[in-house]
Amino acid sequence: MSSASQLPLRGKWRVGKLARRWLEEHLISKPAQYLLRIDDLCPTVSRRRWERILPLIEEFEIKPILAVVPDNRDRELMRDEPDPEFWPRMRAMEAAGATIALHGYQHLCRNIGKSLLPLHLHSEFCGISRDTQQQWIESGLQILRGQGLDPRIWVAPRNGFDRNTLAALRRAGIKMLSDGLARVPFKRGGLIWIPQQLWGPVEKSKGLWTICLHPNTVREEQMEELRAFLGKHAAQFTSVDRVKAELKPAKLNAFERTYEALALLRTRISSSQKGRRRKTRSK
Numbered sequence: 001m002s003s004a005s006q007l008p009l010r011g012k013w014r015v016g017k018l019a020r021r022w023l024e025e026h027l028i029s030k031p032a033q034y035l036l037r038i039d040d041l042c043p044t045v046s047r048r049r050w051e052r053i054l055p056l057i058e059e060f061e062i063k064p065i066l067a068v069v070p071d072n073r074d075r076e077l078m079r080d081e082p083d084p085e086f087w088p089r090m091r092a093m094e095a096a097g098a099t100i101a102l103h104g105y106q107h108l109c110r111n112i113g114k115s116l117l118p119l120h121l122h123s124e125f126c127g128i129s130r131d132t133q134q135q136w137i138e139s140g141l142q143i144l145r146g147q148g149l150d151p152r153i154w155v156a157p158r159n160g161f162d163r164n165t166l167a168a169l170r171r172a173g174i175k176m177l178s179d180g181l182a183r184v185p186f187k188r189g190g191l192i193w194i195p196q197q198l199w200g201p202v203e204k205s206k207g208l209w210t211i212c213l214h215p216n217t218v219r220e221e222q223m224e225e226l227r228a229f230l231g232k233h234a235a236q237f238t239s240v241d242r243v244k245a246e247l248k249p250a251k252l253n254a255f256e257r258t259y260e261a262l263a264l265l266r267t268r269i270s271s272s273q274k275g276r277r278r279k280t281r282s283k
Helices: 009-027 047-059 086-095 130-146 163-172 220-236 240-247 254-282
Strands: 033-041 065-068 099-102 176-178 186-188 191-194 208-213
Touching (some): 033 047, 065 086, 086 099, 130 163, 163 191, 191 240, 208 220
Parallel strands (some): 033 065, 176 191
Antiparallel strands (some): 186 191
16 A cells, blocks of 8 residues: 555645645746737727737737638628738738737637537537538638738637537647636647636736737727736747747646636636626616
8 A cells, every 4th residue: 555545634635735836836837928819800800999909019029829810701890991901910910920820710600519618608610510610720721821821820719619620720730729728838639728818917926828808899998907017027928939949838737637627617607797797787
């Protein structure tokens, strides 16, 4: 019988706590690092709001993830007339160090299926056959590459993707996705997952944190919060290329899987509470 199995319950708890602390000290980066991700980008994005984010990216030399919808058909994203400078700007930002992400295909979130990250009921890809998903992904990549871009990472509309999506991405040569609620990048389903856990700036002591903004709906106070945060933490912002090179993604250990599961539960509860408040205000 092992010595660990002979420990009293309190002793086992202390050993577990020490093991968790050792893993966090050695596997989770300190101080915290941040990524900025901009979603729902397409030629009809709200130009006024998008052009309020751009100066911050330039001023603080941020290398963001730009999640571009290849063939937008979602009316919610049609906030302006098509911008003739949209595609040249995407090319210029990529040349300056931004990472282009394939953000779905047409952003039509009408399907109900079980997502690997169950945060929303409706999505674009969940529950769709592998062949159709493959076709959508290949078509989206072709559109972005036809505009002179090099999409290297996947961002699912409404966090909706399943095992068929992962298989289609692997087959299409996309090796990374931006999603998940862990504190470190990790490998799962044959891809590297770069976690995305925040929808606004929040100070953290350790780990990798992706802040996601939606230009069409970002509010004035959120922009002021972001500017203040960048003024204090700009040196801690990293890039997708540095994450891959420096943090060496691997399979999650048991402690981080537990953290991820609890973070998902907290996020779902918070989302449900916000939904109830919106319904109450609308009555």
